Amino acid sequence: xxxxxxxxxxxxxxxxxxxxxxxxxxxxxxxxxxxxxxxxxxxxxxxxxxxxxxxxxxxxxxxxxxxxxxxxxxxxxxxxxxxxxxxxxxxxxxxxxxxxxxxxxxxxxxxxxxxxxxxxxxxxxxxxxxxxxxxxxxxxxxxxxxxxxxxxxxxxxxxxxxxxxxxxxxxxxxxxxxxxxxxxxxxxxxxxxxxxxxxxxxxxxxxxxxxxxxxxxxxxxxxxxxxxxxxxxxxxxxxxxxxxxxxxxxxxxxxxxxxxxxxxxxxxxxxxxxxxxxxxxxxxxxxxxxxxxxxxxxxxxxxxxxxxxxxxxxxxxxxxxxxxxxxxxxxxxxxxxxxxxxxxxxxxxxxxxxxxxxxxxxxxxxxxxxxxxxxxxxxxxxxxxxxxxxxxxxxxxxxxxxxxxxxxxxxxxxxxxxxxxxxxxxxxxxxxxxxxxxxxxxxxxxxxxxxxxxxxxxxxxxxxxxxxxxxxxxxxxxxxxxxxxxxxxxxxxxxxxxxxxxxxxxxxxxxxxxxxxxxxxxxxxxxxxxxxxxxxxxxxxxxxxxxxxxxxxxxxxxxxxxxxxxxxxxxxxxxxxxxxxxxxxxxxxxxxxxxxxxxxxxxxxxxxxxxxxxxxxxxxxxxxxxxxxxxxxxxxxxxxxxxxxxxxxxxxxx
Amino acid sequence: xxxxxxxxxxxxxxxxxxxxxxxxxxxxxxxxxxxxxxxxxxxxxxxxxxxxxxxxxxxxxxxxxxxxxxxxxxxxxxxx
Amino acid sequence: xxxxxxxxxxxxxxxxxxxxxxxxxxxxxxxxxxxxxxxxxxxxxxxxxxxxxxxxxxxxxxxxxxxxxxxxxxxxxxxxxxxxxxxxxxxxxxxxxxxxxxxxxxxxxxxxxxxxxxxxxxxxxxxxxxxxxxxxxxxxxxxxxxxxxxxxxxxxxxxxxxxxx
Numbered sequence: 046x047x048x049x050x051x052x053x054x055x056x057x058x059x060x061x062x063x064x065x066x067x068x069x070x071x072x073x074x075x076x077x078x079x080x081x082x083x084x085x086x087x088x089x090x091x092x093x094x095x096x097x098x099x100x101x102x103x104x105x106x107x108x109x110x111x112x113x114x115x116x117x118x119x120x121x122x123x124x125x126x127x128x129x130x131x132x133x134x135x136x137x138x139x140x141x142x143x144x145x146x147x148x149x150x151x152x153x154x155x156x157x158x159x160x161x162x163x164x165x166x167x168x169x170x171x172x173x174x175x176x177x178x179x180x181x182x183x184x185x186x187x188x189x190x191x192x193x194x195x196x197x198x199x200x201x202x203x204x205x206x207x208x209x210x211x212x213x214x215x216x217x218x219x220x221x222x223x224x225x226x227x228x229x230x231x232x233x234x235x236x237x238x239x240x241x242x243x244x245x246x247x248x249x250x251x252x253x254x255x256x257x258x259x260x261x262x263x264x265x266x267x268x269x270x271x272x273x274x275x276x277x278x279x280x281x282x283x284x285x286x287x288x289x290x291x292x293x294x295x296x297x298x299x300x301x302x303x304x305x306x307x308x309x310x311x312x313x314x315x316x317x318x319x320x321x322x323x324x325x326x327x328x329x330x331x332x333x334x335x336x337x338x339x340x341x342x343x344x345x346x347x348x349x350x351x352x353x354x355x356x357x358x359x360x361x362x363x364x365x366x367x368x369x370x371x372x373x374x375x376x377x378x379x380x381x382x383x384x385x386x387x388x389x390x391x392x393x394x395x396x397x398x399x400x401x402x403x404x405x406x407x408x409x410x411x412x413x414x415x416x417x418x419x420x421x422x423x424x425x426x427x428x429x430x431x432x433x434x435x436x437x438x439x440x441x442x443x444x445x446x447x448x449x450x451x452x453x454x455x456x457x458x459x460x461x462x463x464x465x466x467x468x469x470x471x472x473x474x475x476x477x478x479x480x481x482x483x484x485x486x487x488x489x490x491x492x493x494x495x496x497x498x499x500x501x502x503x504x505x506x507x508x509x510x511x512x513x514x515x516x517x518x519x520x521x522x523x524x525x526x527x528x529x530x531x532x533x534x535x536x537x538x539x540x541x542x543x544x545x546x547x548x549x550x551x552x553x554x555x556x557x558x559x560x561x562x563x564x565x566x567x568x569x570x571x572x573x574x575x576x577x578x579x580x581x582x583x584x585x586x587x588x589x590x591x592x593x594x595x596x597x598x599x600x601x602x603x604x605x606x607x608x609x610x611x612x613x614x615x616x617x618x619x620x621x622x623x624x625x626x627x628x629x630x631x632x633x634x635x636x637x638x639x640x641x642x643x644x645x646x647x648x649x650x651x652x653x654x655x656x657x658x659x660x661x662x663x664x665x666x667x668x669x670x671x672x673x674x675x676x677x678x679x680x681x682x683x684x685x686x687x688x689x690x691x692x693x694x695x696x697x698x699x
Numbered sequence: 700x701x702x703x704x705x706x707x708x709x710x711x712x713x714x715x716x717x718x719x720x721x722x723x724x725x726x727x728x729x730x731x732x733x734x735x736x737x738x739x740x741x742x743x744x745x746x747x748x749x750x751x752x753x754x755x756x757x758x759x760x761x762x763x764x765x766x767x768x769x770x771x772x773x774x775x776x777x778x779x
Numbered sequence: 780x781x782x783x784x785x786x787x788x789x790x791x792x793x794x795x796x797x798x799x800x801x802x803x804x805x806x807x808x809x810x811x812x813x814x815x816x817x818x819x820x821x822x823x824x825x826x827x828x829x830x831x832x833x834x835x836x837x838x839x840x841x842x843x844x845x846x847x848x849x850x851x852x853x854x855x856x857x858x859x860x861x862x863x864x865x866x867x868x869x870x871x872x873x874x875x876x877x878x879x880x881x882x883x884x885x886x887x888x889x890x891x892x893x894x895x896x897x898x899x900x901x902x903x904x905x906x907x908x909x910x911x912x913x914x915x916x917x918x919x920x921x922x923x924x925x926x927x928x929x930x931x932x933x934x935x936x937x938x939x940x941x942x943x944x
Binding site: 113114115119142145149188191192201202204224225226251252253254255256259260262263266267270273279283323327328329330331332333334335336337338340342354356 | 903
């Protein structure tokens with residue numbers, strides 16, 4: 046078999062069963078891999094009413110046919126579950142080298158179900174799979190657990206997926222890592238893994254990925270790698286990491302300052318990639334087969350945190366526990382906070398979001414020191430942020446409430462709709478460091494429509510409006526119009542978001558890094574089809590290829606529909622529609638902007654063929670995509686969604 | 700081949716988001732069928748232009764301009 | 780000036796583009812075990828280096844080979860292993876100071892880098908390395924470039940120190 050390994054590994058931790066399930070040709074052609082395989086399992090095996098921490102729930106690790114091959118950036122893994130944070134469909138994606146290792150061991154996907162009686166880790170040594178005792182590494186930071194497992198198994202070259210203490214303590218936004226620092230951040234699967242008493246999965250793979258047409262495949266990979274040598278995004282990302290965005294974000298007013306009350310800060314350059322590389326950069330790093338290598342390794346040299354070192358940080362990881370909570374003067378505080386969320390195993394985005402939300406509640410008098418256990422939630426108070434991050438991970442005091450995520454914390458504190466306004470979330474998931482009043486209206490549209498919560502920059506990743514300007518003619522090529530390259534216009538955005546969402550979904554099925562396809566556009570859709578066909582030996586057309594993305598997207602949308610989440614919940618945080626962007630930086634380009642979501646949403650619905658009333662995928666579209674069983678599932682639910690009882694329920698999470 | 704009037708073309712050129720409407724019009728006029736409508740919606744503008752050139756709905760010169768100047772040029776070359 | 784493979788370890792990011800490219804080019808499959816170049820890495824500290832053939836002019840691998848299977852190719856400037864003559868004794872693997880020789884998982888014979896003999900653009904690893912950790916260059920020119928790079932670093936550091944004070 047070419048590309049795929051051809052089988053799924055299913056581990057039942059309750060019974061201790063190891064099951065290997067072959068994946069048929071039809072299945073692989075329908076779902077391709079990665080996010081496709083995962084979404085199918087979650088839809089079929091995790092019903093809407095199941096609690097995310099129920100032992101019967103599944104957590105899936107999906108690899109694609111390209112993982113472990115020489116195509117650009119083939120190290121990524123999709124981790125999917127029913128999210129403890131939103132209660133709905135959740136997934137995220139991590140880089141590193143573990144995904145390639147699992148392919149070399151001979152598996153396209155790992156599904157974990159059940160719950161072990163005491164802490165365990167799974168050891169995959171090619172076709173030999175064991176469940177081993179993890180009591181000695183439970184509670185350890187990923188960096189220490191990684192070292193200890195390698196010592197125990199007497200092999201420094203294995204790759205390990207791990208969770209941190211936050212996952213063990215069921216923090217609703219705990220995350221997962223591989224190779225210590227490569228994080229799958231969002232939607233809280235770290236807690237689902239922790240709820241199963243699973244610490245991690247260690248893997249050694251001594252096999253290979255077979256290629257159907259090796260010469261042709263080499264030719265495509267080589268052609269693309271030559272293109273990357275002078276690619277503008279590659280050069281920026283390699284030199285400065287994803288922090289290369291900081292000064293641009295600040296100029297265009299999308300860098301969150303104090304819970305997105307403002308879109309920038311005059312001191313933003315303190316944490317820019319340029320400054321980082323001159324002060325604390327220890328080392329550049331790259332994920333498997335990557336031609337970009339945007340990874341950083343940071344070592345703090347001065348001040349109270351001197352001596353700390355860690356892999357990272359990324360833009361999205363460090364901004365929330367930085368400018369978003371009002372910290373910018375001493376960048377070392379920002380690096381330290383990023384180190385903490387890494388070691389404790391929590392999503393940097395949700396951690397910073399929930400703290401900044403609490404700070405705004407405090408600023409506006411909705412909560413006081415009585416609620417916070419005496420903590421003074423003043424903007425920029427690093428002592429409090431440092432303490433809170435740890436209190437959240439270990440569920441202590443006020444941190445225990447915040448560990449529930451902003452929307453639930455709001456309910457626990459009894460702050461009502463007024464409090465929910467400041468959570469800056471959609472469907473229970475908080476916004477990352479991307480204010481759509483500056484980043485772009487396409488992104489803004491996709492924040493309402495994302496299928497793993499809302500507020501999610503990675504479901505569309507419509508960089509045609511961001512880095513698209515670096516590739517003249519690219520917007521015209523796909524959309525027929527160059528005007529959408531401007532971020533703050535609604536022109537062409539409905540089609541842009543539709544196209545990019547489908548495209549991104551396929552990228553997640555292949556499990557290549559979206560930095561090669563959506564930041565840098567060095568790898569175009571046709572190129573992906575070329576390397577996919579050469580690798581697997583299939584002969585898909587461009588429409589069959591993109592249709593897989595549309596299929597996966599609609600399946601995830603249907604998952605939310607089953608939970609009674611649809612058109613009414615397709616909203617963006619009201620701050621973006623009600624508050625014109627104020628000025629905070631001299632050269633800021635988006636002063637006065639609001640997000641005109643209403644101008645774009647109805648047209649987008651038409652592209653997606655969603656029904657206007659419910660927002661559910663239409664029966665026609667589902668049948669077109671071979672999802673007849675999904676159409677059957679949704680049939681009885683349309684009336685229920687439109688009932689008066691449902692209309693009265695205002696849900697922030699499920 | 701003309702599938703719309705110059706007034707319609709002008710209206711199209713002023714549209715904020717045109718692609719679905721253009722595909723709908725081409726389907727109504729029998730230039731593309733149901734299946735092709737679905738396909739081009741997925742795979743984008745450039746492939747539509749290539750298809751229209753191949754079917755001689757527009758000339759090679761028009762196709763080239765359509766790729767260089769975008770849909771505003773394309774709709775005028777589809778108008779009489 | 781003949782070109783050689785130059786390893787600038789400080790620049791290695793551990794991405795393994797070299798590894799997977801080598802394996803695909805030579806064997807038509809993608810893996811780590813079939814690659815003639817290797818990456819050694821500590822994930823928790825980020826330290827990594829490239830373990831590849833260092834193109835010794837008096838290679839220990841050839842010196843210890845009992846059959847002559849591993850021998851210096853004077854035209855290419857690198858020791859090459861003839862799999863038809865190799866008896867799989869592994870002496871070359873043990874004696875290479877750089878860990879650049881491996882045992883093939885199926886034939887159980889030694890195999891090593893051959894500079895992608897015949898490839899016009901030169902070795903794949905150097906061609907694909909995104910950070911410049913592996914380059915295919917004349918050693919004299921490479922050393923000159925490295926010296927200038929180090930000088931530039933010292934000038935920048937001195938300027939920065941002056942700015943701060």
